[in-house]
Amino acid sequence: MTTQSLPARTDAPARTTAVRASGRGGRRLLRQRAGRQHHAGPLAYVLLAIMAILSIFPLYWTMVAASTDNTRVSQTPPPFLPGPNLFSNLARAWDEAAMGKAMINSLIVAGVIALSTVLFATLAGFAFAKLRFKGRNALLMLVIGTMMVPPQLAVVPLFMLMADLGWSQQLPAVIFPTLVSAVGVFFMRQYLTEALPDELVEAGRVDGAHSLRIFWSIVLPIARPAMAVLFMITFVHAWNDFFWPFVVLDMTNPTVPVALTQLSAGYVRDQSLIMAGALLGTLPLLAMFVVFGRQIVSGIMAGAVKG
Numbered sequence: 001m002t003t004q005s006l007p008a009r010t011d012a013p014a015r016t017t018a019v020r021a022s023g024r025g026g027r028r029l030l031r032q033r034a035g036r037q038h039h040a041g042p043l044a045y046v047l048l049a050i051m052a053i054l055s056i057f058p059l060y061w062t063m064v065a066a067s068t069d070n071t072r073v074s075q076t077p078p079p080f081l082p083g084p085n086l087f088s089n090l091a092r093a094w095d096e097a098a099m100g101k102a103m104i105n106s107l108i109v110a111g112v113i114a115l116s117t118v119l120f121a122t123l124a125g126f127a128f129a130k131l132r133f134k135g136r137n138a139l140l141m142l143v144i145g146t147m148m149v150p151p152q153l154a155v156v157p158l159f160m161l162m163a164d165l166g167w168s169q170q171l172p173a174v175i176f177p178t179l180v181s182a183v184g185v186f187f188m189r190q191y192l193t194e195a196l197p198d199e200l201v202e203a204g205r206v207d208g209a210h211s212l213r214i215f216w217s218i219v220l221p222i223a224r225p226a227m228a229v230l231f232m233i234t235f236v237h238a239w240n241d242f243f244w245p246f247v248v249l250d251m252t253n254p255t256v257p258v259a260l261t262q263l264s265a266g267y268v269r270d271q272s273l274i275m276a277g278a279l280l281g282t283l284p285l286l287a288m289f290v291v292f293g294r295q296i297v298s299g300i301m302a303g304a305v306k307g
Helices: 002-035 042-066 086-096 099-130 134-146 151-164 172-178 184-195 198-206 209-240 243-248 256-264 271-304
Strands: none
Touching: 042 086, 042 209, 086 099, 086 209, 086 256, 086 271, 099 134, 099 172, 099 184, 099 209, 099 256, 099 271, 134 184, 151 172, 172 243, 184 209, 198 209, 209 271, 243 256, 256 271
């Protein structure tokens, strides 16, 4: 029995060494493959070009329609080249819809809503992801359940509440009901569950840091990519929101979507003027994407890299 078991014992270190060597070689091979730069084929470039054209065409058509007159827009076939009336139509839309005040209001509303949503959603997401307290799962289910309620059901009681507070026809009536969203809380909770290691939170506890200190020094740097994405999505949604601002505001204190309804008033709608107003309302969003788009994409990529 002893002589038969000896070969197996002597072969075990050799097999272990071979497995370790193959493991090291496999990891080395994976690192080499991960460091390679993959080149796309011609089909990928063709598909990307088609998607880019389809994405840019609505904006291009808006500019074309805004640069002509109402008669030319209604012709068949419609124009596909810009006309000479772009700046005159933009000036008319700016004056008739009071776009200056509307853009300032939209900037205030969208900025405050986006900042508060990012802050409160990150706080709530950290609590639901890493803190242990009674009723955590029940509260999370309650937050998720609010996403299933149609917002139209809350219009009448919400409008009555805003009227009782004396906020009717004022910007706080648009801002305060949307200071935080269930979608943002769930999004940040899912991100922090994966991106924030439990060991970092425990290390902060060992060093004597309280929850707010951990949130400020550990959670915020890790959550920055997701916060940038949430800010962009929330800002665009608040800027384009029409239904609730149309209900609670009037033409003396409008946001951009509410102000654009002024351009469609009358028996005959001037489509070129409406398109000029829509182009004016889109330009601030385009400028924000141009200025901050690279930083947001780089933050997303930095958050996606795992060490």
